[in-house]
Amino acid sequence: MRAPPCGGDRRHRWDDAVNEMMIFLQQYGSVLVLLSQAAILAIATKFVTRTDHERAISSLDGKFTLAIEKVDKVEDRVSRLENEFRHLPDRNSVHSIQLSLSDLKGELRGLNEQLKPVAAISERLQEFLLEQAKR
Numbered sequence: 084m085r086a087p088p089c090g091g092d093r094r095h096r097w098d099d100a101v102n103e104m105m106i107f108l109q110q111y112g113s114v115l116v117l118l119s120q121a122a123i124l125a126i127a128t129k130f131v132t133r134t135d136h137e138r139a140i141s142s143l144d145g146k147f148t149l150a151i152e153k154v155d156k157v158e159d160r161v162s163r164l165e166n167e168f169r170h171l172p173d174r175n176s177v178h179s180i181q182l183s184l185s186d187l188k189g190e191l192r193g194l195n196e197q198l199k200p201v202a203a204i205s206e207r208l209q210e211f212l213l214e215q216a217k218r
Contacts, residue, residue, distance in 0.1 A: 172180065
């Protein structure tokens with residue numbers, strides 16, 4: 084017996100492979116189509132179209148610009164407040180001012196007591212001058 088020619092053996096293997104492929108596709112083709120459609124659906128939900136992407140980016144650009152403007156305004160306000168607070172007294176200065184005011188109150192009470200006799204003299208002098216003016 085002679086071996087079949089090389090070309091025939093190759094063709095026979097090719098036909099067998101095609102037949103096996105056709106049997107596989109007949110058995111599992113619908114499942115493969117279903118899986119590929121599910122994969123395409125999953126990919127489509129994960130990715131957006133170019134127009135949707137550009138619309139989202141432009142919306143974010145607008146929001147980003149607004150946020151930058153707000154941050155700039157807040158920075159300006161903070162720097163103005165810092166400048167105002169630099170001129171205000173600190174805690175120790177306020178405490179010393181309170182102590183000085185307390186001392187001044189005590190001195191004013193003492194002056195008030197010292198001025199009572201002067202006020203009495205002033206009233207008597209005014210009464211005397213009024214009596215002199217009536218004569």
